[in-house]
Amino acid sequence: MAKYRKLGRTSPQRKALLRNQVTALLYHGKIVTTEARAKEVRKIAGHLIAMAVREKDNxxxxxxxxxxxxxxxxxxxxxxxxxxxxxxxxxxxxxxxxxxLPSRLHVRRQILRVLYPVVYVPTEAAGRKRNTKEVDLVAKLFDEYGPKYENRHGGYTRIIKKGPRKGDAAMEVILELV
Structure with a gap:
């Protein structure tokens, strides 16, 4: 049995897709995707949140x-x-x-290997370029998700089935943080 799903893509494409979806999940709290992708994203996100919970006070x-x-x-x-x-x-x-401390710094760098940088762009048109800010997702993991999930051992995400997609009938799901 395979350790992961190939998702019909080459390795660099698959890694980029999963990194992108994990970043979106941690930033927004929920994403809509296919069932196979959601199951793969859930593994990665769970691992990152577990590391953040372990090092939140360090x-x-x-x-x-x-x-x-x-x-x-x-x-x-x-x-x-x-x-x-x-x-x-x-x-x-x-x-x-x-x-x-050294162990938290190591975890921070491991998390940064997976997540893409996120830039917040305000919705109002005036000064959009000037008011852009880079969002620190690692700090969000340590400060927000760490205390939220500290008494929980795994199971940080939930998959809700939405139904088949109109174009190709792939099962669409909502993947969200619990």
Missing amino acids: FETVTVTAKVPVKDKDGKRVKEVVDGKKVTKFESVEKEIKKD
Whole structure:
């Protein structure tokens, strides 16, 4: 018996498809796909969530001092003249950051091997390019899904059958996080 389904694709195509669907599932919480794909995506997503649950509290909080540019009411940087040149004005700010311990850092890098980067684009037309943000899915796994599933041993996803697809009669399902 095979360890995985080939899904009628070559290895690089299959890996890209599964990575894409796992990323979409973790970002949106649910996806609509075929039954065979859903069963494969479920394995990968379950593994990633299990790693995140195991390492969710494995960090230390560190206080660091950062130089941050001073901004005016419009959000633009404040400039000052020093020796005849315009220079951005900075202020020192103390921040608390989470510093990963070695095992959590290793898990973070393993998760990043699977997930694609996600960019959030706002729906309103004005300033769409300027307001895009990269979403940190690994932080979402550690901070949101880790505590949510900490008392659960597997079974993080649910498959709900939707019925046959109109074009090719493939069984369509909804794969969602429990």
